Amino acid sequence: MRRKGDPVPPGAEIYWDDRADTLGLLWLLPPFLVMVIVVLLMNPPKSVGEWVLLPALAAGCALAFYLLFRASPCYTLLDGNRVEIGYPNGKTVSFSMDEITGYRFGKLIGAEKVFGSRYRYSNTNIRIYFGPGRSFPLGGVPGYKTVMARLRALELEPQWFPPEECPDSFAIRGSMRVEGSRLIFRGEEIPLPEIRVKQPIASTVLTRRNGERIVKLRDESMNNLDLLAWKLEQNGVSVGSYLPKL
Secondary structure: OOOOOOOOOOOOEEEEOOOHHHHHHHHOHHHHHHHHHHHHHHOOOOOHHHHHHHHHHHHHHHHHHHHHHHHOOOEEEEEOOEEEEEOOOOOEEEEEHHHOOEEEEEEOOOHHHHHOOOOOEEEEEEEEEOOOOOEEEOOOOOOHHHHHHHHHHOOOOOOOOOOOOEOOEEEEEOOEEEEOOEEEEOOEEEEHHHEEEEOOOOOOEEEEOOOOEEEEOOHHHOOOHHHHHHHHHHOOOOOOOOOOOO
């Protein structure tokens, strides 16, 4: 576990998390508790059990912020192909970029669905794979953009999970799948180079070149949207920021 001020190997880069965002959340706790107290005074609890709710709520909030602080990586060291990620509890994770076999965008779960994104796929919720049996969540590490730039420079394919998925055949939902360079939707075969990705108002849709809508992408009922974005890009179609781009 490194500390600020420790010497860095020649040619290496180190990125520190200044904790400003996490500590900023901690400053929200006192005003929140004051607001709760005011509400309780205006509407006094009718039982001892209801009064107990206030300290329980405060303790729960403090514990949540503490766990958030402890679980977030505090530094990332890039030394050639070697990556070392350190945590406040002294734990370190290290690996070589050469070990990575692929990566995928993960789906948001729990509170992340509410606070992270309106999509179940987050552009920072990345998981890297070292073969089929070992993986690591990369999202949120200090120096994330630099790590991702190096990862993309390796020109890896996404991590596949055969036999359900392979580069030329994967399902998006029951009536929609990719086969080779074609999108199969309700029995119709649409060449991927003919597809465009747009976001009128707040919904991401696939359209034809002439603007005719093919389908609205409903994340809650679709899988492999990161693979769809990857395949479209492979066929010369820009997905912008509308889909999680590998």
